[in-house]
Structures are given as C-alpha cells and as structure tokens.
Amino acid sequence: MKKRTAILISGRGSNMRALIEAKQDAYEIVLVVSNRPDAEGLELARALGVEALAIDHKPFGKDREAFEREVDAALRARGIELVALAGFMRLLTPYFVRRWQGRLVNIHPSLLPKYPGTDTHARALAAGDAEHGCTVHLVTEEIDAGQILGQARMDVLPGDTPQTLAARVLELEHELYPRCFAELARR
Ligand code: GAR
Numbered sequence: 001m002k003k004r005t006a007i008l009i010s011g012r013g014s015n016m017r018a019l020i021e022a023k024q025d026a027y028e029i030v031l032v033v034s035n036r037p038d039a040e041g042l043e044l045a046r047a048l049g050v051e052a053l054a055i056d057h058k059p060f061g062k063d064r065e066a067f068e069r070e071v072d073a074a075l076r077a078r079g080i081e082l083v084a085l086a087g088f089m090r091l092l093t094p095y096f097v098r099r100w101q102g103r104l105v106n107i108h109p110s111l112l113p114k115y116p117g118t119d120t121h122a123r124a125l126a127a128g129d130a131e132h133g134c135t136v137h138l139v140t141e142e143i144d145a146g147q148i149l150g151q152a153r154m155d156v157l158p159g160d161t162p163q164t165l166a167a168r169v170l171e172l173e174h175e176l177y178p179r180c181f182a183e184l185a186r187r
Contacts, residue, residue, distance in 0.1 A: 002028040003185040006080045008071070008088040009034045013041020014170060015086035015107055015177050020048050022178030026185035031078050033071055035090050051078075057090060068096040084181055085139065094141045104139040105184060107177045109169050111135060111151055116144035121162040121169065132156050132165055134173045136180035150180035 005027045007016045013032070020029045032045035037054035045052035053074055060067040067090075075083065085106040097104065110120035112135040124132045133153040138146035152172035156165065 002026060003081045004028060004030050004079050005082045005084060005181075005185070006031040006033060006075050006078070007045075007084045007086050008032075009039055009041040009086050010036050010089040011039050011041060011087050013039065013044050013086065015173055016041050016084075017044060017048065018174035019084055019086065019178050019181060020045070020050060022182070024178060024182040024185070026182040027082060031074070031080060033074060035067070035071075035088070041087075064091070064093050065095045068093060072096060072099060082181075082185060084177070086177070091143065092139065097139055097141050100139075102138065105149065105181060106137055106139050106144070106146075107173055108135050108137065108144050109166065109173065111153060112137060112144055112148060119162075121165040124156065124165065125160065125162060129156055132169060134169050134176060136177055149184060150176055152176040 003026065007019060007029055009016050009032060016032060029050050032041065032050055032052040034042050034054050035057040037056050042052040042054060055070050057067045081103065083100050083104045110124065111133045115123045131153050133151055135151045136149045140146035154168055154172060
C-alpha cells in the first residue's frame with residue numbers, strides 16, 4: 001500500500017512538483033497545504049491533480065500551535081501517514097513535531113550539519129567551501145538537526161554566486177528528495 005502523504009509548502013513548490021511527479025510506488029501525494037494563500041505551488045498542485053489547501057497562519061497571530069492544530073486536523077481528516085516539508089518556511093512547535101515524529105521530513109539546502117537556518121548558499125561561499133549540496137532529514141524539535149536520510153553534493157565552482165549555487169543545489173534537491181522520501185515510505 002502506498003503511504004498517504006501530504007506536502008507542506010510556502011512558495012513556488014518545485015520540490016513539491018518533484019515529489020508528485022516522481023510517481024513512486026511507495027508513497028502517494030494526496031494533499032498539499034500552504035501557510036501562504038498566494039503560494040504559486042497551490043495552483044501547480046491542483047494542475048497536477050492533487051488537492052491543495054491554504055491554511056493562512058496570519059489569523060492565528062502568535063499562537064503557532066493553533067495554526068498547527070488546524071493543519072494537523074486537515075492531515076488527519078485525510079488519513080495522512082507521512083508529511084514532507086518542501087520550502088515550508090514556518091518553524092514548527094514541539095506540539096506538531098512530536099505528533100508526527102519519525103514521519104515528518106524536510107529538505108534543506110546545505111550539507112547539514114553545516115548551515116542550518118537561512119542564507120545557506122551565501123554562508124557556504126563566505127566559508128570558502130569546496131563542496132556544497134542539500135540534505136533530506138527527519139524533523140526534530142531542534143532546527144535542521146534530525147536524522148539525515150540522504151545528501152547530494154556538488155563542487156563549488158570559481159565565479160559561483162549564491163544564485164548560481166541555489167540553482168544547482170535545487171536540481172540536486174529534485175532528484176534527492178523523491179528518492180529519500182520513497183526509502184522512508186518503504187520502511
Ligand atoms: C528549496 O531550496 C528548499 O531546500 C529550501 O527552500 C527552497 C524551496 O524551493 N528550504 C529551506 O530553506 C527550508 N529551511 P521550492 O519551493 O521550489 O521547493
């Protein structure tokens with residue numbers, strides 16, 4: 001049985017698309033949720049035949065858990081078993097992370113444990129790194145620190161900028177994420 005999977009996004013959703021289009025036998029994307037109603041990825045998901053839901057975080061103000069309870073209810077109503085974060089730019093509270101422990105995955109644009117958080121490409125350049133890449137990992141309460149499920153690496157080239165690195169890392173992400181996610185779904 002394919003694992004019923006939801007993807008949480010905040011923006012354009014290119015990793016979401018890669019996960020949907022990979023047509024894996026181990027998981028099936030049945031729902032996409034965005035915390036931003038204007039996220040491009042919502043329309044893209046619908047065009048790809050996947051239910052897409054906006055749950056705006058703004059009306060919840062500082063009550064992160066109330067927002068997450070709403071997301072959690074949407075996931076449970078659809079019998080979701082696995083959750084993939086794909087450019088989801090909200091920090092999750094221990095409430096949500098614990099509820100989905102071991103079944104909540106993220107992709108991060110650096111070779112963790114290097115550069116958790118933001119501006120990963122600029123930080124890799126500033127450090128003079130010869131290699132850069134991306135990481136798929138389980139989500140835990142500590143940011144970008146959960147068990148690593150897989151990494152993809154590439155050389156940093158002379159003349160690289162944060163933008164050129166971001167573009168090449170993104171290509172790696174699109175191959176790495178469906179592959180690692182399917183491995184987890186098969187467990
Ligand atoms: C990706 O590069 C992803 O690794 C990164 O945001 C981008 C989303 O692109 N995620 C993070 O930085 C998470 N902290 P996408 O919306 O086209 O998939």
